[in-house]
Amino acid sequence: MSTGVWLVGARGSVATTSMVGALALRAGLAEPIGCVTEHPDLRGSALPPIADLVFGGHDVVTTCLAKKAETLGEAGVVPARLVAAVADDLAAVEENIRTVPAGGTQAETAAALAADITAFRERLGLERVVVVNVSTTESLPEPRPAHGDLDLLESELAGGGSPLPASSLAAYAAFTAGASYVDFTPSTGARLPALDTLARRGGLPYGGHDGKTGETLVKSVLAPMFAHRNLAVRSWSGLNLLGGGDGANLAAPGPNAAKSASKQRVLAETLGYEPEGNTRIEYVDDLGDFKTAWDLVSFAGFLGVRMRMEFSWHGCDSALAAPLVLDLARLTSAAHRAGRQGPLTELAFFFKDPIGDVPHGLAEQWTLLREFVAGLA
Numbered sequence: 001m002s003t004g005v006w007l008v009g010a011r012g013s014v015a016t017t018s019m020v021g022a023l024a025l026r027a028g029l030a031e032p033i034g035c036v037t038e039h040p041d042l043r044g045s046a047l048p049p050i051a052d053l054v055f056g057g058h059d060v061v062t063t064c065l066a067k068k069a070e071t072l073g074e075a076g077v078v079p080a081r082l083v084a085a086v087a088d089d090l091a092a093v094e095e096n097i098r099t100v101p102a103g104g105t106q107a108e109t110a111a112a113l114a115a116d117i118t119a120f121r122e123r124l125g126l127e128r129v130v131v132v133n134v135s136t137t138e139s140l141p142e143p144r145p146a147h148g149d150l151d152l153l154e155s156e157l158a159g160g161g162s163p164l165p166a167s168s169l170a171a172y173a174a175f176t177a178g179a180s181y182v183d184f185t186p187s188t189g190a191r192l193p194a195l196d197t198l199a200r201r202g203g204l205p206y207g208g209h210d211g212k213t214g215e216t217l218v219k220s221v222l223a224p225m226f227a228h229r230n231l232a233v234r235s236w237s238g239l240n241l242l243g244g245g246d247g248a249n250l251a252a253p254g255p256n257a258a259k260s261a262s263k264q265r266v267l268a269e270t271l272g273y274e275p276e277g278n279t280r281i282e283y284v285d286d287l288g289d290f291k292t293a294w295d296l297v298s299f300a301g302f303l304g305v306r307m308r309m310e311f312s313w314h315g316c317d318s319a320l321a322a323p324l325v326l327d328l329a330r331l332t333s334a335a336h337r338a339g340r341q342g343p344l345t346e347l348a349f350f351f352k353d354p355i356g357d358v359p360h361g362l363a364e365q366w367t368l369l370r371e372f373v374a375g376l377a
């Protein structure tokens with residue numbers, strides 16, 4: 001039986017690239033380059049094959065999926081010939097995408113979102129569904145008592161209140177529908193004690209937060225190097241320039257703050273102290289989905305001698321993110337099948353701001369991931 005992947009933000013760049021990619025892989029038109037779960041150390045029967053993933057999802061806009069894929073093809077984010085080759089399959093996926101209902105109370109919206117996920121599973125005879133949030137990054141919400149207590153949360157919802165940000169409402173709906181949940185964004189998602197209770201009550205696993213695809217990926221390799229060589233990092237400053245829907249949204253102060261905090265966390269966690277400096281994100285329309293990041297690191301060596309290193313990263317954001325979305329769907333589905341519930345801390349390898357008390361260096365995270373996959377087998 002197949003695994004359903006329900007994408008929140010299904011008409012966005014990352015979602016569309018993930019679906020075009022999976023369909024092209026299924027048709028044997030491309031190699032799984034960038035898919036971590038296809039690495040020889042991880043590949044195996046414990047995970048549902050990419051060819052068996054079935055896609056659906058929610059979005060707030062109604063842009064035609066084929067049109068979005070064509071735009072990505074023209075921009076060079078995905079090869080245009082692959083978009084043309086999977087056009088019929090994309091049209092079939094279009095049938096599985098629903099618009100987020102507007103106007104009702106949060107309880108009504110959550111019930112409608114959950115009903116869409118359940119109908120997707122039943123109509124297509126899916127074994128299980130993983131909900132992956134790849135929607136627009138939100139600002140971090142004000143803390144409220146209902147976030148820490150499921151009974152309080154449910155009574156606020158029943159009373160017509162709106163205690164949850166959209167990403168957490170999506171996680172609430174996923175768990176209510178018996179689906180696992182992954183947050184590829186820095187938004188709050190399932191990261192609330194009340195939702196952790198709900199997930200555990202339903203025997204459901206969840207993972208997050210914020211896919212690690214570029215500058216932070218490099219940081220998670222370099223920071224342990226400085227730490228293990230006992231060099232003193234004095235400052236670490238980064239500037240990220242990007243366009244696209246994500247870039248436009250991240251130009252707003254709230255989402256920008258959420259993303260920047262997520263990007264800088266790896267340094268404090270790995271080095272054990274916070275060097276001077278910040279990560280800045282700037283919107284440059286012309287760059288589209290292609291991002292440039294510049295980082296400057298100043299550090300002190302033996303006898304306090306001062307040195308510097310810089311790097312620049314030119315990445316195609318959605319092409320880097322999409323294979324990880326497929327990996328996370330496969331891994332989370334397999335964990336669900338194996339009876340795991342609550343946070344999947346072993347997925348830290350994929351995230352800028354991983355859940356739980358986990359190492360932030362990429363090499364240690366890789367070991368954790370390999371052991372996790374071996375355990376699933």
Ligand SMILES: NC(=O)c1ccc[n+]([C@@H]2O[C@H](COP(=O)([O-])OP(=O)(O)OC[C@H]3O[C@@H](n4cnc5c(N)ncnc54)[C@H](O)[C@@H]3O)[C@@H](O)[C@H]2O)c1
Nearest residue numbers: 009011012013014059135136137185211213245246317321
């Ligand atoms: N590309 C990367 O490398 C990368 C890495 C880490 C995290 N992310 C995150 O992934 C997310 C998606 O990025 P993208 O480039 O595809 O952005 P995008 O703007 O192209 O797509 C986001 C989609 O979410 C939809 N959306 C907004 N609010 C929604 C809601 N409440 N419910 C359902 N859908 C909603 C939008 O209409 C849009 O179609 C962003 O939050 C981004 O920060 C991306």
